Amino acid sequence: MKNILILNPYLSTLGGGEKAMGYFCRSLEEYYRNDVKIEILVFNTYGVNVFADDYIEVKDLNRRFAIQLKKTYIKKIDLPIPQNWKETVKNKHQIEKISKGYDIFVNFMFLSKHIGHAKTNIYHCFFPPQKYIKEQKGRGKALGLIYDLMFLIKYDKYISNSQYTNHWLAEFWKLHRRTAVIYPPVFSDKERKGRYEESEKKNIILSVGRFFVGTHSKKQLDMVRFFSENTDKFKDYEYHLVGSVSERKVDLAYLEQVQEAAGQVENIHIHVNCAYEELMKLYREAKIFWHATGYGIDENKEPEKMEHFGITTVEAMSYGAVPVVINKGGQKETVKEGVNGFRWDTQEECADKTYKLIKDDRLRKQMAEEAVKNAGKYSIEEFDRRNREVFHELGI
Numbered sequence: 414m415k416n417i418l419i420l421n422p423y424l425s426t427l428g429g430g431e432k433a434m435g436y437f438c439r440s441l442e443e444y445y446r447n448d449v450k451i452e453i454l455v456f457n458t459y460g461v462n463v464f465a466d467d468y469i470e471v472k473d474l475n476r477r478f479a480i481q482l483k484k485t486y487i488k489k490i491d492l493p494i495p496q497n498w499k500e501t502v503k504n505k506h507q508i509e510k511i512s513k514g515y516d517i518f519v520n521f522m523f524l525s526k527h528i529g530h531a532k533t534n535i536y537h538c539f540f541p542p543q544k545y546i547k548e549q550k551g552r553g554k555a556l557g558l559i560y561d562l563m564f565l566i567k568y569d570k571y572i573s574n575s576q577y578t579n580h581w582l583a584e585f586w587k588l589h590r591r592t593a594v595i596y597p598p599v600f601s602d603k604e605r606k607g608r609y610e611e612s613e614k615k616n617i618i619l620s621v622g623r624f625f626v627g628t629h630s631k632k633q634l635d636m637v638r639f640f641s642e643n644t645d646k647f648k649d650y651e652y653h654l655v656g657s658v659s660e661r662k663v664d665l666a667y668l669e670q671v672q673e674a675a676g677q678v679e680n681i682h683i684h685v686n687c688a689y690e691e692l693m694k695l696y697r698e699a700k701i702f703w704h705a706t707g708y709g710i711d712e713n714k715e716p717e718k719m720e721h722f723g724i725t726t727v728e729a730m731s732y733g734a735v736p737v738v739i740n741k742g743g744q745k746e747t748v749k750e751g752v753n754g755f756r757w758d759t760q761e762e763c764a765d766k767t768y769k770l771i772k773d774d775r776l777r778k779q780m781a782e783e784a785v786k787n788a789g790k791y792s793i794e795e796f797d798r799r800n801r802e803v804f805h806e807l808g809i
Contacts, residue, residue, distance in 0.1 A: 415449040415809075417441060418512055418531065421521040422455050424487070425469050427477050429597060429724045430539055433574070434521045435478045436598040436793060437537070438485045440800040452488040454511065456504075463489045498553065517809060520568075526560065528567040533809050536568045540721045541582040569807055575722040575743040593803055598796035599727045605792065609733030609785045610697065611778060616650045618767065619699035619734060621692065621725040622706070624658040624668040624685070629718050629742075631656065632705040633671045635760075639705075641678045643764040648680075650771065653699070655684040655692055700777060701770055702729035702754075703763070704738040712741045723747055730754070731788040733781035737767050747791075753783035 421434055438451050455463045462468065471482055490511070495501040508527050512518040518529030524542040528534070545557030564586075571592045573579035579594050618640070622631030633654050640652045654675070658668050668685065675681040684691065706720040719742030720726075726736050726747055736754035738744040748754040755766040770777040789795075 415441075415445050415516045416514070417449060417451045417517040417519065418488070418515040419451060419453045419519045419521055420508065420512075420525065420527060421453055422458050422461075422463075423523060424453055424455050424474075425461055425463075427469070427474070429722075430521065430523060431474070432478050433537070433597045433796075435474050435480050435482065436796060437519070437521075437800065438482055439480050440797050442482065442484050443797070444801060444804055447484050449484050451482075451485040453485065454488050454490065454508070456490050456492040456508075457494060459494065464491070498549075502556075526564055528563050530567070533807055534568045535803075535807075536571045538571055538573045538578055538582055540578055540717050541585045543585060570803060572803065576746055577716075577719070577743045578721050581716050593799070595796060595799040595803070596791050597722060597724055598793040599724055599788070599791040600731060601793045602789070605731050605785070605788060608697070608731050609781060611733070611781070613697050614700050614733070615698045616771075617695065617699040618647070618650055618652045618701045618703055619655070619695055619729065620653070620703045620705075621655045621729070622704075624656045624671060625661075625664045626667050627663075629706050629720060632708045634667070634674060635708050636703055636705050637671055637674045637678075637681060639703075639760050639763055640681060641674065642760075643768075644678065646764060646768045646771070650701075651680045651682060652678075652703075653682045653684060653695055655687055655695060657686050696729060696732040696734060699729065699732070699734040700781075701767060702726065702734040702736045702738070703767075704736065704744060705763075707739055707741040716742075720744055727788050727791045730784035733785050735770055735777055735780045735784055737763060737770070739763075747787070749783075749787070753780055753787045 419434065424431055441449060441451055457463055471485055471487060475482055492504050492507065495504055505527055509530055513530040515531040517533045518531035519535045519537060520527055520529060521537045523539050526542050544561045546554055546561055549557040571582060571588060573582055573592065573594050574597055576594055579592055582588050582592065620633065620636055624633060640647055658664050672683055675683055704723065704726050707718055710718050712719055722743040726738055726744060730736060736748045738748055738756055740756035740758050744756060748756055750756050757763040757766055
């Protein structure tokens with residue numbers, strides 16, 4: 414029996430990374446025909462107590478992502494929240510030490526620089542972290558140099574979630590070998606079939622993403638302004654923004670700003686923490702999909718603030734909502750300019766290309782069909798197939 418350890422302390426967020434991790438666990442269970450034990454390693458992070466009675470269980474993962482994990486468990490360790498570099502290093506060593514007793518170690522932790530000591534070690538990269546040597550000063554640089562070298566030599570495979578992420582992994586770490594790109598599992602082939610029905614479409618522009626400040630913010634406030642400043646072009650359309658929000662004061666304040674700006678225009682609607690069924694209905698009804706992560710930011714100076722892949726864009730495409738998205742980050746891979754959607758660099762381009770779809774219904778329908786077809790590359794089945802290729806390559 415194979416013993417596998419997966420590092421992901423952010424399990425409770427149940428976001429896109431956790432969906433990919435859940436389906437990765439399912440791939441492993443199927444690959445080893447259930448002759449496997451998979452443990453997801455979690456520990457306390459800011460605001461999350463893994464020992465709380467209401468901390469999530471594997472059944473919550475199954476329910477959220479419609480999977481049936483039978484050989485996967487949660488392994489909790491009691492680590493103090495580090496207050497300084499010394500404590501961070503101590504925690505790092507403790508986590509890495511645990512991996513020694515496993516056949517396979519898989520690092521699914523966002524921006525992690527932990528290394529694995531299992532027989533085979535795999536790093537899943539959602540966006541690469543900076544080298545220690547870039548972050549440390551004085552005597553810490555020497556130790557950082559050693560840690561950086563260990564990070565480079567200890568992993569047998571680095572798997573990126575997009576070509577964009579893989580590019581920056583090579584830029585930051587000079588990694589050109591032992592890498593692979595496996596796109597996240599967005600939907601099954603069966604789910605995708607029949608999603609696009611032109612008869613269900615309404616005059617709706619849709620955006621989907623969390624309302625939050627920092628990192629790769631979804632830029633909802635900017636998009637609301639785009640819409641409100643072009644009401645002459647969009648007068649026959651509604652703009653719907655869907656997303657969850659945390660309890661952080663800065664995020665709640667940002668949502669208030671978006672709601673206040675949206676309130677100035679009659680046909681803008683905000684859906685906060687809406688039900689899954691409501692979101693799917695909006696996907697089915699939307700004709701156009703907007704995404705602006707990275708707007709106003711230099712992609713070469715702050716690449717981490719772009720959309721590294723763009724699951725919601727692919728989800729929208731599967732429903733025949735034509736994407737009109739920013740020409741940055743992972744969006745450049747999923748949206749082929751003038752074929753299955755449009756990409757833009759300025760507010761004016763966003764408005765003009767959206768208006769082109771509004772005025773030319775034949776073009777919109779043509780692009781909608783291409784979007785649905787292209788979305789097939791991001792299926793669960795393709796994710797499983799690519800994982801099996803990597804497993805065979807590693808001989809595990």
